[in-house]
Amino acid sequence: MRILISDDALAIACGADRVANAFAKAAPDAEIVRVSSWGMHWLEPLVEIELDGTRTGYGPVSPADVPAILDGRGDAIRIGDVAAHPFIAAQTRLTFARAGRTRPLSLDDYEATGGWAGLRAARAMTPQQIVETVTASGLRGRGGAGFPAGIKWKTVLDAPGARKYIVCNADEGDSGTFADRMLIEGDPYLLIEGMAIAGLATGADTGFVYVRSEYPHAIAKLEAAVAASRAIVAPFRIEVRTGAGAYVCGEETSLLNSLEGKRGEVRAKPPLPAHQGLFGRPTVINNVLTLAAVPFVLAEGPQAYADYGMGRSRGTMPIQLAGNIRHGGLFETAFGITLGELVDAIGGGTESGRPVRAVQVGGPLGAYFPPALFDTPFDYEAFAARDGLIGHGGVTVFDDRVDMAAQARFAMAFCAVESCGKCTPCRIGSTRGIETIDRIVANENRLANIALVEELCETMKFGSLCALGGFTPYPVLSALHHFPEDFGLKDAAE
Amino acid sequence: MNGQERLIYMANQIARNLGAMQHDHAVAAVADHIRMFWDPRMKAKVFADGAGLSPIAAAAIEMLKQGVDPGHQTRATEFNAVDETGGSDAG
């Protein structure tokens, strides 16, 4: 008997280690295998019992459930074939193909499930051919900006310089997001393979992964994986660096400063990191999910990836369902699914059972969408057209008890705390934003102050140096425009 | 060191260093140096009493005493001509 239990940080937080210990005691002959997580958070700790080649899933499991499961009972928490679970079956898992299925640090498992095929393919190609392949796949940066990865790589390839770098942005700080963490914890070799391919494509021989310090499990897994795969990706080499708790260091130029040992302060662009990035050298800086999508593109060809998606958003997006939602977790699917399908059909509505009132997409700087906009397809351009953004694919659900004026104020407060302090609109504007929203709520000169917040948002949006100050207006203005009643206005027209 | 001892020491020190520079004509070089850089009273005192001079220094002093022109032995004693520019021996 083999017992498969995830060692993902979320599963552990839900009690997976305690469950594993209970199985070890109760079934000393069984082989307990720690695998990656399927990404169905409401079912963690999820346990699969493999007997005679058949796996049966249970979840969520507590240590008290262990005897019953071993006795063949446990009907209440039995899932059956996990791969056939509707939440999984409905997905198109290209990046997270191994989720729940392999041991994260097993090179054998990785190889057996198609690992390194992309790197092998890339090694048979010229740098130009690799770049063309990535460009043809339509892969766009998954960090939030959605910039075409192939074009970025080409810029670095064409930039003169003997020394270039690949930097992986794993400073996943958006509220309600966890895809980077899951990928690093569950399939670290995939990221390593993607970085090695980027190195081949651009002539960089060194890569850095900048991981937020709040992810100790991910850091440990990644360091172990880097050590274990050193010979496979050589001469490319990878170093893991840890952040120090600043949200703004997820912004690429702050991240580069932080990597250089400097204050995590945003740099003005130009020069682009692709021209003068880490230590002034041409640098590819990509999100974890972008780099992790690359091995599939190289192994299966660009068209296999580009066949998924809609419009200019090609391939799949690992969407993270979180907040007040019944079925939270990782949902990788082709672009084009609507927000309503995600929240209602996939996510099953709110955890509280109350009506959904607002959904924030794209992290703390994303817009709040009311159910009236649930027909918006998950696509960069479609969200932009409705003054929103998909960002890193985080979807946070709120029920009808949410105070949207407080949420707007929180957006300003978040910016005030997390701003690097360099540019004026962000540094001072966010604090003035809090104060002005307070006055609106307190009904001091309400209409004048609403106009002032609108103008402040304009100043921040077009005047800020980076997306932190520049995107803070999204949650503020979307809250104000879609939920005017929370600001003491009768309706949006007032 | 009193004044006389000091002059002898200086002459010997010059001889020692120019000797170390392996000048073919260390004696002439020492004489050249003293001729171009020493005040007349210093020369006169060493001419008058050369006790303690090293062989090279003594030979150089003798050369100057005889009124022999040692010629320029290093460029340190070649100076700009009246209408020449560019040279400097600024300290």
Place this chain on the structure above:
Amino acid sequence: MGYERQPDFGTPASSSEEQVTLTIDGRPVTVPAGTTVMRAAAEIGTAIPKLCATDSLKQFGSCRLCLVEIDGARGTPASCTTPVAPGMTVHTQTPRLQKLRKGVMELYISDHPLDCLTCAANGDCELQDQAGAVGLRDVRYGYQGANHLGQAKDRSNPYFDFESSKCIVCSRCVRACEEVQGTFALTIQGRGFGSKVSAGTADDDFLSSECVSCGACVQACPTATLSEKSLIEIGTPERSVVTTCAYCGVGCTFRAEMRGEQLVRMVPWKDGKANRGHSCVKGRFAWGYAQHEERITRPMIRASIDQPWQEVSWEQAFAHAASELKRIQAKYGQRSIGGITSSRCTNEETFLVQKLIRAGFGNNNVDTCARVCHSPTGYGLKTTFGTSAGTQDFDSVEHTDVMLVIGANPTDAHPVFGSRMKKRLREGAKLIVIDPRRTDLVRSPHIEAAHHLPLRPGTNVAVLTAMAHVVVTEGLADEAFIRERCDWDEYRDWAEFVSHERNSPETLAPVTLVDPAELRAAARLYATGGNGAIYYGLGVTEHSQGSSTVMAIANLAMATGNIGRPGVGVNPLRGQNNVQGACDMGSFPHELSGYRHISDGATRALFEQDWGVDLDPEPGLRIPNMLDAAVDGSFKAIYIQGEDILQSDPDTRHVSAGLAAMECVIVQDLFLNETANYAHIFLPGSTFLEKDGTFTNAERRIQPVRKVMTPLNGYADWEVTQELARAMGLDWNYAHPGEIMDEIARLTPSFAGVNFRRLDEAGSLQWPVNEAAPQGTPTMHIDGFVRGKGKFVVTDYVPTDEKTGPRFPLLLTTGRILSHYNVGAQTRRTANTAWHPEDRLEIHPVDAEDRGLKDGEWVRLASRSGETTLRALITDRVAPGVVYTTFHHPATQANVVTTDFSDWATNCPEYKVTAVQVTPSNGPTDWQEDYEALSERSRRIAPLEAAE
């Protein structure tokens, strides 16, 4: 000549040769590629609003006032960070931009005190100007919100205040500290709204921080946040005068910003070619000595040094001096008197002093303080290169790949150039330091020497010869260069000499104490690392083999082909502001201006005809020889302008004996200096702020000095010398220093094209300036050495006679510190004492332990010359066996301990090697007590009224 701010183009100039044409507000403009839109606009007089941008710093992009619209581009890019592109069409003022800028400015002002009328920057504040420029009329957020207005002022720095509540967090100060000064003392602390400028220490005050008070942050600040205390006290200047700093040989150009005759502040001038807009704590702030209460402004005389000084009229002083000098010459002979010119005074003043001695005294007993600093440079470089001036200008460092710094501590002694070196090192140049001490350059923020060779003091020649051994034996010599530019036979002789096993790093290691592997690596790096430049200071020259060391340096540079182009060369870092000029002006006893020997008949004839006198054809006495001759009784009177030989020259007891043996010592100085304790006539001097003239810096750059206030004593120094000459019977009638420069030009070929009008036009000129080079000469030896071929000279290591032994087991070496200048006569009379109130003895923990010494305790420092006491500073900056001190304070008199050994060729004193013993002390030495009493007695003054 009213007061206006120095022009600011916002971002640095691009050096690209490619030109780009674009359109800004409908006007075409062509600028070098890489120029920012902001600078391009400034070039045609369009001032785009800005706060965080200033052209001395790299573009930053934080204030968001300089946003523009560009046809075809998304959004509103910042003009300071957007480079120009061909055909670009830029709009600097649109309704949208106006609204955005107003919105940003409204935010600034919502967190700024509204005390403009009582603010030190009122009328000279960029925030004020820009608020006006963007048309801000209202702050709708009110002033009740969160703010920084209550923050305490930091007044810890003696020269400037930091008023955090006025800070707009533009980071200009932080960036200036990093990019310009390279100290990294300042930072932005915190995040978001809480971001603030911090000096980064626990107390968070400037004085206790790493700040070196260079003033770059104050200059960069666009508001009153960082303001000079003098500005706060006096008010905004009403006029400014460009002049040259009178401290070190870097020769920084400053704007003296004035109200009436009151100096408000000294601000480095951006167009200064030596400093490029930077400064150090001395030139920027330490000018208060000019008005110090201890300045002597009336002439004084006395019959003997036991008596109090008697104030007299100028006429009495000149008449008395002339009669004494004549009396002594009549009694002891024409060559019984002499004088010393000052490297602190102007070229014109120096020229007059040597002229007075040669033409008035009728002998050549003239010398200058170059004797005790860089005279071996003169000898050594002249022997090898044919001329001794430094081969490069300061800008050359920007092309250097490997710096070899020997016996120099530029971040303390030449701080403005030190900052430029550090900047280049941060850009990736490699560094080798040869120094017994771990100087700041060896390791400081973002800088680390590739190799530090901590040699035993006195073994420079051995180390350099060992490096040459590596270059030659490992086949790293640049033979093509040597064959073309140097004497090949002499090279072969030299190569054979250095290749000998006895000159290998391994054989010499017991002598030098330098790790042979490290030395080999350093030699390889210098020889093969690209453009190699050698910078050296007094740690090279002030040795018994100083001249040999200079020649060894020149050999190494020639052998590796590191001569004759930007980025390479041999660069003596000169000490005094005008030491180059003093030498150029004929201050040495054997030569007239322009380095022509006194024995040359044609040269003498030129001067004799112009001056109408006969000149003595024999060389005169050097300073140490003058003192020897005084003790021996053949030298009886001396005229010393602006030099304090008692404190600065070695073996103080010998100097005092020499001075005491003279019948007439005339001192011309700002203060009653230590030498004046032995003087009979005191002639008050004037500061560089009180006269016109020129200084010549270490790059041979002749720079104007301009009078900004009336001399307190009534006369500029050149006028005092002229009056003394007239009293001696010379018919001198110079009405202005410009006339003296005309005479210098007339008599000195390398100055032929120099006059005050041309200097005003050009700002500065590097000699030679003549028909062949009317614009001057920045780099020497470009196509070939100035005189003939480069000569290799065999430099065998001859150990100094100053040896350690049981009585004196340690080696003392001396040096300087940033906040003080030389004998400290000026800087000790400023607030610079806040950083360095006394000289301390640096001693290694092991040596301190052996002697039972504790940090901060008094120790007795003794040599065979004498002894003194001072407090110990226990540090591993010095190696075991080596101790170190500065000589800025007369209470210490470090030179009581130094010896009378000197360079074999030039008599430059061997300050850097003295065998000493250090023991615990319970009080001042007898010498210190006696000298203290003598000083007190000697400084008594009877005022003029009392005599009447």
